[in-house]
Amino acid sequence: METKDIFPDSELDITHPESLPIPDPDFLKELAVKKNSPDGKLVKYVKEYEYFCKWSALPTAEREPKTAIAWEKRYKVERGYTFRFKLRKDFQNKRLTYFWDWMMDKFPDVVYAMYQRAMNKSSVDARAFAELISKHIDIDKPIQIIQPLAIIGVAPEKINKLFVPKSYEDVKGVIPIDEK
Numbered sequence: 001m002e003t004k005d006i007f008p009d010s011e012l013d014i015t016h017p018e019s020l021p022i023p024d025p026d027f028l029k030e031l032a033v034k035k036n037s038p039d040g041k042l043v044k045y046v047k048e049y050e051y052f053c054k055w056s057a058l059p060t061a062e063r064e065p066k067t068a069i070a071w072e073k074r075y076k077v078e079r080g081y082t083f084r085f086k087l088r089k090d091f092q093n094k095r096l097t098y099f100w101d102w103m104m105d106k107f108p109d110v111v112y113a114m115y116q117r118a119m120n121k122s123s124v125d126a127r128a129f130a131e132l133i134s135k136h137i138d139i140d141k142p143i144q145i146i147q148p149l150a151i152i153g154v155a156p157e158k159i160n161k162l163f164v165p166k167s168y169e170d171v172k173g174v175i176p177i178d179e180k
Helices: 026-032 046-057 066-075 083-087 091-119 122-138 156-163
Strands: none
Touching: 046 083, 066 083, 066 156, 083 091, 091 122
């Protein structure tokens, strides 16, 4: 029996067997790419990926379950798939975003604990608390723009010398203090 009998040319629509149509190379890529995958890779577990990013952003002591293998079992993800999650382009950015969210949720409690210890005569915490407050004050204070003084024909060094005090002998000599 010949192959012509099994596959007649009329059914396969082949008129010239030496010039078979070549499939489009992008055909398989279109099948593999999911529309909801942010970086264009095949992702099976989209929701689980978000949960994994949040879980991995937590400090190790705060994580529940404690290991990635236990996490895979809990969320019914194929074993080793968390490694694929870590290879995604946006993994580190998402993890950092979730870490900052977690940290900012804890920030008021940390500041309060620092305040409590500072009130109980802890000099290290008092210094850290004061530094935190001073940085906040520096951020919120209004910006003052001072226009430089310029006199045409006078060198800037000479103008600067006018505003730099030579020395202070005593504060009383500079600022009049009424002593009574």
